[in-house]
Amino acid sequence: MKRAGLVLVSATLIGIAAGGVGSTAAPTPAAMDTSDLRVAPAVQVPSGNKLVxxxxxxxxxxxxxxxxxxxxxxxxxxxxxxxxxxxALHTRGPIWVSTVDGSAVEAAPVDGARNEVPGAVPELLLKAKSVRGDGVFGKVSYVQRLSTKGGVAPGGACQEGAQTSVHYEALYAFSAPAR
Structure with missing residues (x-):
């Protein structure tokens, strides 16, 4: 079963990266305007860190x-x-890997640091567990999942072992120590 999951994720990432039919290709710059973004107190990055x-x-x-x-x-x-x-690509772990410089960050949710969003996966604050490389993710201390859309698990009963994928969108903000 693990192999089937790996194939599913690999195929999904290849489809996303290729921008194929039904893909979730990169958004237009207008869709990424965050000038009026409000961050809930529950998912604020602690002081002493800066957005990178x-x-x-x-x-x-x-x-x-x-x-x-x-x-x-x-x-x-x-x-x-x-x-x-x-x-960059985002995969299980959760892990984010830069396709530009190879740097990576693996993070875990901070207990209680979530903001529920109706009809979408919650906004989260995650703390870095490990980093790799000298690039964009090499010194990351916190990751915020913000402005979420979709991604909610289906409701109702399901058949044991079945899998389903649900489209989602989010803004990920990466912070590092301010020193």
Missing amino acids: AKFYAKGVQTYTCTAGAWKGLEPAATLADRLGRAV
Whole structure:
């Protein structure tokens, strides 16, 4: 079953990156305007950190049926810069990997640091567990998932082992120590 999931995620990421039919290709710059973005207090980055990058993500949240209910399995998304150029991939871990410089960050949700969004996956504050490389993600301390749209697990019963992917969009903001 793990191999099938890997194939699903690989195929999804390839489709996203290629911008194929039904893909979640990079958004237009107008769609990424964040000048009026309000961040809920629950997902604010602690003082002593500064914003180092913001990327808009389009992709899927994949769910698997366990004990008759849909449970989150993994995200698969492409992140784009403000010009709409694909610059990173977001996968299980959760992990973000730059396709420009190879740097990466793996993070975990901060307990209680979530903001519920009607009809969408919640906004989150995540703290870095590990980083790799000297590029854009190399010194990241916190990741915020903001301005979420879609991605909510289907309602109702499901067949054990079934999987489904639900389109979502989000703005990911990456912060690093201010020193």
